[in-house]
Amino acid sequence: MARTTNLLGVITLSTKKIALTNQVAIREKANLHFTGYGTAGASDLICAITYEGALMALLQPMVDHTTYIGGVLNLNTVEIVAAFANMPANARIKMSIVVWDTTNSCTLVNDFIQVQNNPYDSTMETPAPVDTIGGVDYAPIDNGVTNGDNHTHQNGDGASLDPYYIVRIPAGGFFRQSTDNFDIELRDRATGTWHPLLLINGTLGIGDAV
DSSP states (O other), rough: OOOEEEEEEETTTTTTTTEEESSTTSSEEEEEEEEOOOTTTGGGEEEEEEEEEEEEEEEEHHHHOOSSSSEEEEHHHHHHHHTTTOOOOOOOEEEEEEHHHEETTTEEEEEEEEEOOOOOOOOSOOOOOOOBTBBBBOOOOOOOOOSSOOOOOOTTTOOOOOSOOOOOOOOTTTTEEEETTTTTEEEEETTEEEEEEHHHHHHHHEEOOO
């Protein structure tokens, strides 16, 4: 049975940030306990963790506990475990955590979360594929929402819930296109940091971490 970690969070709606307490790791279940969500109804909310454009973990819908919203977020998915392939036992990856209001078409949270590795042993449950959002394969772009609650998510400053799948890199992959679309970047298998691949005067090299 997967271990359960209580993940406490205080949402600031004006900035779409969340202050998190307690460290989560892959292969666990996170028992969410979020406050500061305003008048949003828990049954309208989706909580997701994404990384490099791919969906890692999903809770839909969230659950109303009167004084907070929550539910159990499964971090034992094929996708999130693959992201830590060949990484050190104590590695951490900075991922995105998002809470959407699907009824009012707005984002409550678009922030970052540190997820820690969890070395495997034979007694752990086998990871399962992450659930899909609304029955379609989709993962939001990892960038911040900047213009408040009245905004469009389509190809703009946040995440669209349209039925398409955005992928810059396969989960657990070691190469990607740079955010400016000009370079190829490689992931260091030991440290997990990303570095641009450089060709200068016929010599191939690796740039500083980005």
